[in-house]
Amino acid sequence: MSGRLPIAIVGGGPAGALAAAQLAFGARDVLLFDEKLAWEKPCGGGLTHKALQRYPFLAQGASESNPVADHPAEHHPVQHRLVEDCELISPSGKRVRFHLQHPVAIFSRLALNGLLLERARCAGVEGRVDLRQERVTRIERDGEGWQLVTPDCCYHASYLILAAGARNSFRPQFLSAISPRDLMVTAGYFIPGSSSLMQLQFLRAVTGYIWIFPRVDHVSAGIAGKMGEVPTSELRRTLEHWLEQNNFRLDGARFYSHILPSFRSDTFKALQVCGKGWAMIGDSAGLVDPITGEGLYYALHSAELCAKAILTGEPHRYQMLIEEELLPELMLAARVSERFYKGRVLGESVLERMVSLTGQSASIRELMSDLFAGNQGYRDLRARLYRILPAVMAESIAGRLSWPWSSAVGFAPE
DSSP states (O other): OOSOOOEEEEOOSHHHHHHHHHHHHTTOOEEEEOSSOSOOOSSOOEEOHHHHHHSHHHHHHTSSOOOOOSSGGGSSOOOEEEEEEEEEEOTTOOEEEEEEEEEEEEEOHHHHHHHHHHHHHTOOSSSOEEEEOOOOOEEEEETTEEEEEOSSOEEEESEEEEOSOTTOTTGGGTSOOOOGGGEEEEEEEEEESOOSEEEEEEOTTOSSEEEEEEOSSEEEEEEEEETTTSOHHHHHHHHHHHHHHTTOOOTTOEEEEEEEEOOOHHHHHTOOOEETTEEEOGGGGTOOOTTTOOOHHHHHHHHHHHHHHHHTTOTTHHHHHHHHHTHHHHHHHHHHHHHHHHOEETTEEHHHHHHHHHHHOHHHHHHHHHHHHTOSOSTTHHHHHHHHHHHHHHHHHHHHHHHHHHHHTTOOOO
16 A cells, blocks of 8 residues: 555454454555464354354354355355253252343364454455464554564564453553452363263352353353452362262363453443553453453454544544444443443342342343343343343243143153
8 A cells, every 4th residue: 555554453253353354445554463373262262143143244154154255265054053042050959941032152272263363364455464473572652653563574563453362461561550459360271072962050149150162063152250259260169069960070171270351330431442552342341241241242342343443534433333343232241231230139149149130031031032032132221121021020930830731741841
């Protein structure tokens, strides 16, 4: 392009790769740095129906056949597992299974990142992405732009996007480091084998849960909790005990541990995602759901909003777009997170009540399915609960009245 310095993106995960592709499609040159490029990352890798609808190329990548693709990187479906059934387990051990109206597409992060990086590499006509498998060791101001230093070279850029995750070592140059109170720790295993059931086990006295996410040739099993609440070693022991009790063998399994942002409401209120000549997206900006730990949708959406602001020539608008489109939902999740995990309702913990009602009420199962699909947000959740309350009460009472008769004729209530 016409002598204009490229935009530098540090971090080639989903956020960085999507931002690079969007900018190249918008006729901007991009330097995309990632030391490892596509690699297996410690997370579930689930993409909701909401994410697949917003980013159709991912829906094509998650289809079984994909006969038509709009992009060279989309001509071959990416290996994934479509999960249609979920099991919730309460802290006391109550279990309920239900069908997901919109399946969750679970990708290996190696496969997902590979798709996104290849899409970035092939993006654009007037703009292009220069993918650099190098570790950025230093970032400095260079007039109105930036100088980025790697062990092999020195690069110059007009704008800087940080997409290097919660452990981003460059964050303190721009903002304060993320407080331990705003972090969640995870530990888990990639276990050889197959499953068709997604499982979530909620825990007593832990702001987090155990998860089982089936992938194509293995299972991602993990546990998450707020940093400082329970030692990571204890979380790991809890997970290992649960896996043993539920017949998951660790022969050949690979252990992983990771840190996720889990911001408090006040932290979201004060959140700054950009400044003069720079922006942060995805986990680097702390854009992760504090209740579920989901970050992929927010990573992709923040990358889209950041690229949009840059391409319109008003990069400072990225802050406003985040405040309008993402922060209200995340702030509400942060406010209710403590009550969700440790609150009580009608003399019982919220988690116990939620699992019980899911088993008793078709209306609640439909609601839970919409939550997993991303179609039901937090902001209008209360209104929907009030709307379906009469049906939930009727279904619950009917279920309890039918229990003795059900067992007598050989079937269990829903």
